[in-house]
Amino acid sequence: MSEKVLMKGNEALAEAAIMAGCKHYFGYPITPQTEVAAYMAKKMPKVGGVFLQAESEVSAINMVIGVAATGKRAMTSSSSPGISLKSEGISYLAGCELPALIVNVQRGGPGLGGIQPSQSDYYQATKGGGHGDYKLIVLAPNSVQEMVDLTFKGFDLAEKYRMPAMLLCDGTMGQMMEPVLLNQGEIKTYDKSWATTGTGNHEGRNVVNSLSLNPEELEVWNHRRYDRYKIAQENDVMYEEYLMDDAEICIVAFGIASRVSKNAINQARAKGIKVGMIRPITLWPFPEKVLKKASEKCKAFISVELNMGQMIDDVRLAIECSKPVYLCNRTGGMIMSPEEVLASIIKANGGNE
Amino acid sequence: MSTCKILIAGFGGQGVLFSGKVLAYTGLTLDKEVSWLPSYGPEMRGGTANCSVTVSSEQIGSPIVSEPDLLIAMNQPSFDKYCEETSDNSIIVYDSALISTEFKSNDKVKVFEIPATRLASDNDLPGLANMIILGKSVKESGVFTKDQVFDAMKKLVSSKKPELLEKNIKALELGFNY
Incomplete structure (x- = not known):
């Protein structure tokens, strides 16, 4: 599409995710991000993708882990209280070194809080809402156009560094409409020889796992991940x-x-x-x-x-x-x-x- | 026009958000910068609903409109709440079938009334008071020309529903001519 269209941020990011090759969306409704799920429900079946409303946020993020382990692009979206529920799964994604996109259209908190726009999940997003030594790529759009552009970017950086990425929006970004160019963007491909896609083509097997009872080994894993974080800090800062x-x-x-x-x-x-x-x-x-x-x-x-x-x-x-x-x-x-x-x-x- | 900040306010169900969408979409067709920000949440389920629209020839900063250049008020609480918060050189258009007020034009603001809700029922245009008041508002503010809004409306309303387009255009026309 080369013409600008008028779209809500939530719908624009959903369309962008599909255009970026995401065929697997798992969610659970919550204001003010419900339009993401509604758009996915309408659109995914038409493009041969999967929209699944899970029975809970915990369930949705674990479905994301399952798809991500196969090397496919997967995403989920929620708003603040729902992201707290997903935080265990996000930590597992980080531990398993899996790429995925998580969208947080923030609302006021803590607790159940309110439904109006907020940025009070900054700590949660950037300092680790879940347990363990890990980071997320955290992208903060300030226009509907950036909701689109940074959705592409989020999937890209997640795969580049084999880590989950979060689109950290707020209620206004999700709800507002602005003219937006749904440009296809370049979809880069990365090595996914780690993906669990069966043993058909190679010897041995791939294992996606975050458990190691051997502290020497776990320390090596953590350092390996932080070495990649360092490269991201050098090369992919945006402002x-x-x-x-x-x-x-x-x-x-x-x-x-x-x-x-x-x-x-x-x-x-x-x-x-x-x-x-x-x-x-x-x-x-x-x-x-x-x-x-x-x-x-x-x-x-x-x-x-x-x-x-x-x-x-x-x-x-x-x-x-x-x-x-x-x-x-x-x-x-x-x-x-x-x-x-x-x-x-x-x-x-x-x-x- | 460099920047026009518009606030449309009324009850949920009056079509406040759609009116705003027509304005934003008209801006889009003219290659303007536009933003449309609705109130969301409990108020859209029966309480007050409002929507901020900004149309500009420059990049738009905050999409939140607190001092509108054009206020379109479709119920009493919205009028009472916002009538004194408009910008200098602003315009207020209100539905006089639903709002009674002593508030008059002054140095700062020009006030226009139109009994949009009554005109809608008198002309067999149920639920289209929003388009009637929009027609009047566009005329008085000059934010767009009549043809610009009509052309945008033709693109916005699905060609699969010609009867819907016809009614919307009729309602807009009624407002323009009032």
Whole structure:
């Protein structure tokens, strides 16, 4: 398709997954991501794929593990409380070194929380919601177009590094409509000689497993995985810079918070305040180097987030606490206004308008 | 027009979200930047529903509309809630069959009324008050021309349902001519 169409984020990402070759979707309904499952239910049978509404989130993620072990592209989607339920399975995917795409269209928490947009699963996504030493590729779209592009990217990076990838969205990204180009994108192929597809063509057998009762062996496995993580950190960091050339104040924001921040930055620029933004697109690997570099010029940072302050830790670590980092936040499903971000910018500018 | 921020608000079931979709889709056909953001959740099951639409010639920052340039109010609570929150040089169009108000045009805002719900029932256009008020709103705001909206509507409503398109166009026309 070469023409732009008007689509909801949830539907656009579902279509993108199918276009990226995903023929296996397992889910369980929850607001505000239900349109993903609804789209898959309608579309998968038409393309010879599988849509299966599992009896629970735990079940859905284990079905993903099963398909991923065969080397096929598999995905699941949910919203915050559902991702907590899937976290055991996500840890197993990481332990088994399996690629898969997990979509989290976040809502306010903790517990059952609410259904309005939130970014309060940042820690869960980037620090490991499940147990053990592992990381996820975490991609944070801020437009419907990026919901599509990063779905392709998520499958690609997952297979490149043999690790699960998460698309970390929020309710607004899932629910909003924007013009979107459903470009096919390049689908790269990676070696999948590890896949459990039967012994027909080779001697011996492949085993997909995360269990080792031999600590020497398990330590080797963990190091092997972290060696790959290191390569991802070197090669696949994604971010966008906005008006950073002469910026004295640097906003760090992702997803919907970055859209609101952009309005505030334009308002502040009109007042003559030199402010810009670094928007992480990969939350893991986090864009540490560009932030560290920005800290040489900028006098202050502002982390704008829809949570009680989670990414702010990574900003402080990246700049080694060399400059003050302020927090501009709303939580529980509330979204800050551009005026609230502007007030933070003025505060970070020493109160000077 | 550089940027037009639109808020459409009413009861769930009045077609608030679809009205917004028509505007967003019209913008798309004209190669504009557009965003459409609905309220979702319990309010769409009978309570208030609203939708933010932004149409711009530039890239859109926040898709959330808090100070609309055009407010389309389809019920009393929405009108009362948003009528004082519009931008400078804004326009309010409200359904006077459902909303009573003393609120008048002033330096900041021009207010237009249209009894859309009554016009819909009088003209055998059940459920199309949203298109009637949309026609009026497009005319008064000048966000698009009549032909632009009609052309978009023809693409948006499935060609398999010509009677549906005909009614929608009739309703839009009624609003334009009011």
